[in-house]
Amino acid sequence: MNKILSKRLLRDLRTNIGRYAALLLLIVMGIYLVVSIVGSAEMIIRGTENHKSVNMVEDGQFTVFVPLSDENISELTDDGTQIEPIRQLVRESRSAVTMICGMLVAIMVVMLGLDCYVMCSNVRDYTVSDTKYEYQYLYKYPEKTVPEVGEAAYIETLSTDCMGYTLDVTVIGIDGKSKYFDARPEKGKTKAVINSSLVERYGYKVGDRVVFSNSAADADYSFTVTDISDYSVGFTIFMDIGSMRELFGKDEDYFNTVYSDKRLDIDEGRLYSVTTKEDIERSASVFVKLMFSLVVTLIAAGTVVFCVVMYLMLGVMIDRSAMGISLIKIFGYRPKEIRSLYLNGNLFVVAVGAAIAVPLAKKAMDMIFPSFIPNVACAMKLSFPWYLYVMIYFAIILVYTVINSLLIRKIRKISPAEILKNRE
Amino acid sequence: MYLQVKDVKKSYGKDTSYIQVLKGVSTGLERGQMCVIQGTSGSGKSTLLNCIGGLDTMDSGSIKVDGTEIFGMKPAQLSDYRRDNLGFIFQFYNLVPNLTVRENIQICRYIAEKPLDIDELLDTLGLTEHQNKFPAQLSGVQQQRCAIARALVKNPKLLLCDEPTGALDSKTSRDILVLLEKINEKYGTTMLIVTHNNSIKNMVHKVIIIKDGLVKKEYENEKRVPAAELEDL
Ligand SMILES: Nc1ncnc2c1ncn2[C@@H]1O[C@H](COP(=O)(O)OP(=O)(O)O)[C@@H](O)[C@H]1O
Ligand SMILES: [Mg+2]
Numbered sequence: 001m002n003k004i005l006s007k008r009l010l011r012d013l014r015t016n017i018g019r020y021a022a023l024l025l026l027i028v029m030g031i032y033l034v035v036s037i038v039g040s041a042e043m044i045i046r047g048t049e050n051h052k053s054v055n056m057v058e059d060g061q062f063t064v065f066v067p068l069s070d071e072n073i074s075e076l077t078d079d080g081t082q083i084e085p086i087r088q089l090v091r092e093s094r095s096a097v098t099m100i101c102g103m104l105v106a107i108m109v110v111m112l113g114l115d116c117y118v119m120c121s122n123v124r125d126y127t128v129s130d131t132k133y134e135y136q137y138l139y140k141y142p143e144k145t146v147p148e149v150g151e152a153a154y155i156e157t158l159s160t161d162c163m164g165y166t167l168d169v170t171v172i173g174i175d176g177k178s179k180y181f182d183a184r185p186e187k188g189k190t191k192a193v194i195n196s197s198l199v200e201r202y203g204y205k206v207g208d209r210v211v212f213s214n215s216a217a218d219a220d221y222s223f224t225v226t227d228i229s230d231y232s233v234g235f236t237i238f239m240d241i242g243s244m245r246e247l248f249g250k251d252e253d254y255f256n257t258v259y260s261d262k263r264l265d266i267d268e269g270r271l272y273s274v275t276t277k278e279d280i281e282r283s284a285s286v287f288v289k290l291m292f293s294l295v296v297t298l299i300a301a302g303t304v305v306f307c308v309v310m311y312l313m314l315g316v317m318i319d320r321s322a323m324g325i326s327l328i329k330i331f332g333y334r335p336k337e338i339r340s341l342y343l344n345g346n347l348f349v350v351a352v353g354a355a356i357a358v359p360l361a362k363k364a365m366d367m368i369f370p371s372f373i374p375n376v377a378c379a380m381k382l383s384f385p386w387y388l389y390v391m392i393y394f395a396i397i398l399v400y401t402v403i404n405s406l407l408i409r410k411i412r413k414i415s416p417a418e419i420l421k422n423r424e
Numbered sequence: 425m426y427l428q429v430k431d432v433k434k435s436y437g438k439d440t441s442y443i444q445v446l447k448g449v450s451t452g453l454e455r456g457q458m459c460v461i462q463g464t465s466g467s468g469k470s471t472l473l474n475c476i477g478g479l480d481t482m483d484s485g486s487i488k489v490d491g492t493e494i495f496g497m498k499p500a501q502l503s504d505y506r507r508d509n510l511g512f513i514f515q516f517y518n519l520v521p522n523l524t525v526r527e528n529i530q531i532c533r534y535i536a537e538k539p540l541d542i543d544e545l546l547d548t549l550g551l552t553e554h555q556n557k558f559p560a561q562l563s564g565v566q567q568q569r570c571a572i573a574r575a576l577v578k579n580p581k582l583l584l585c586d587e588p589t590g591a592l593d594s595k596t597s598r599d600i601l602v603l604l605e606k607i608n609e610k611y612g613t614t615m616l617i618v619t620h621n622n623s624i625k626n627m628v629h630k631v632i633i634i635k636d637g638l639v640k641k642e643y644e645n646e647k648r649v650p651a652a653e654l655e656d657l
Contacts, residue, residue, distance in 0.1 A: 332507025
């Protein structure tokens with residue numbers, strides 16, 4: 001099994017080289033963005049330093065003064081001090097936007113990982129839950145009579161094109177009261193019920209005309225969508241079995257597949273294959289296993305990029321405010337108080353930024369994601385459970401808090417005499 | 425003695441760039457005294473003031489403020505020492521540009537134990553009508569008044585001024601000095617004023633003249649000239 005898996009991985013790598021290249025590009029782009037943000041921040045610092053020395057002003061555009069924390073305030077009021085709030089300065093919007101952009105890229109990489117995971121696990125879960133039968137018998141030499149407990153169906157395979165890849169579309173002909181499929185196709189050679197995977201990938205609607213081809217026979221078949229089925233396994237369309245026999249020129253009671261919830265006693269020589277529900281479960285799980293390391297890598301990379309962006313941006317804010325920090329150090333402000341004065345306002349920016357960036361990154365990734373897997377015919381169920389959003393949001397706030405507390409070292413390093421040196 | 429400075433030495437740099445700025449300064453100041461430190465540029469006035477203010481560390485010697493030795497204090501202790509005792513006024517006002525006058529003063533008020541009433545102070549300094557302006561909207565003297573208000577709002581025991589009138593013309597310099605005098609009388613604040621102006625020494629209780637990192641001369645004025653009557657500012 002392991003051998004097969006690794007072989008498969010290699011093959012997967014070879015055939016999907018383009019996809020991996022695209023992924024690599026995205027990561028490189030992310031890193032580039034981080035580097036350029038930092039680079040431009042450096043430039044801004046240098047620029048403002050020149051400006052400062054020329055005009056003898058402190059550039060305070062980046063700084064935010066906020067009232068002391070509740071703790072500090074209660075400490076002061078307990079001593080009978082009367083407190084007047086200092087207006088919180090609105091930060092230059094450009095800086096906030098830069099920070100949110102950096103966050104966005106990092107979150108997008110994380111979202112890519114999560115989308116990947118959610119898709120794979122959804123494919124597995126839905127495949128399992130949508131497979132209502134226990135056995136599927138595919139005939140090589142169909143019989144005349146349907147086995148007693150089985151349900152006859154007629155299966156053909158057509159194909160569709162997805163960004164240059166040819167993907168299989170299974171056409172299942174069933175009668176109106178199937179036990180194993182919830183689709184209820186109407187009679188008619190050009191009428192079909194399509195499944196949700198097709199809708200998710202191509203955005204088809206009821207009433208649309210869809211065309212699939214049979215490459216072997218070099219024929220195109222077009223159908224009008226009459227309904228959409230929740231059946232999510234692969235790309236599947238359902239037809240009325242009678243109409244389907246007509247369409248493909250088969251006898252009146254032709255069938256080539258039997259579904260059943262019990263093992264049937266059929267001559268093996270007649271059969272092409274037997275698929276059990278267990279087989280389906282196993283193959284669906286392989287998907288998750290294959291993707292798992294990629295998912296972990298993406299989430300880790302995104303998280304690292306995020307932390308780096310955050311640390312550098314907040315660090316830049318402190319660097320830019322070095323003069324102001326030096327000044328209030330002269331007055332006897334302690335590093336923690338300085339941090340709360342200069343950085344606590346950022347919590348607001350981060351909180352609001354995350355509230356915007358998380359759904360935005362998710363939306364963007366959901367749009368891009370199908371193009372990463374154009375060669376897999378599968379459902380594209382990417383929606384997250386609500387608690388995942390909450391978790392991401394709080395993880396961001398947590399990272400911010402940790403990085404904020406790390407920056408106290410940077411504040412400690414600023415000497416109170418800095419501002420005096422620069423003036424002389 | 426409220427302030428006791430004993431044999432303070434301070435040098436900067438190493439090897440070729442080594443310079444000994446303070447070569448053993450000893451002096452002292454009584455509580456409530458106004459004092460001028462005078463000397464030519466580069467004589468070490470600011471360095472001495474920064475050592476007293478805990479902004480710079482001395483190499484050896486002793487500085488006691490109200491009985492507390494500050495030599496050897498760690499940065500955090502120095503910070504608390506400044507917080508509890510000192511007010512600073514600089515030549516370049518060093519106001520926070522994106523805070524209004526009132527807010528600039530409030531920054532210092534937050535960490536004070538027994539701060540003064542901010543409105544009263546604004547009134548004394550003639551800043552009431554400017555309290556909501558930003559530093560850039562003020563004239564030099566108004567900015568310096570704001571810096572003084574900021575230094576005074578916490579009612580410091582010791583006020584350190586490094587060339588407080590250095591960037592002002594003679595008329596506005598006088599205004600500032602009159603103000604300092606008034607504050608000294610009203611609150612009994614001990615003041616150390618660094619200047620190279622030759623006239624300010626006449627208004628204070630004590631004069632210390634520094635040359636080449638040593639106290640060249642120090643004396644107490646028998647008769648003080650009120651700031652309003654100073655000439656050649
Ligand atoms: N941080 C420093 N590093 C090196 N040299 C310094 C530093 N600060 C002051 N100096 C030198 O010490 C001397 C005295 O400076 P300062 O005390 O500022 O003089 P004053 O205030 O009397 O004009 C000057 O020669 C100056 O160049
Ligand atoms: Mg000086």
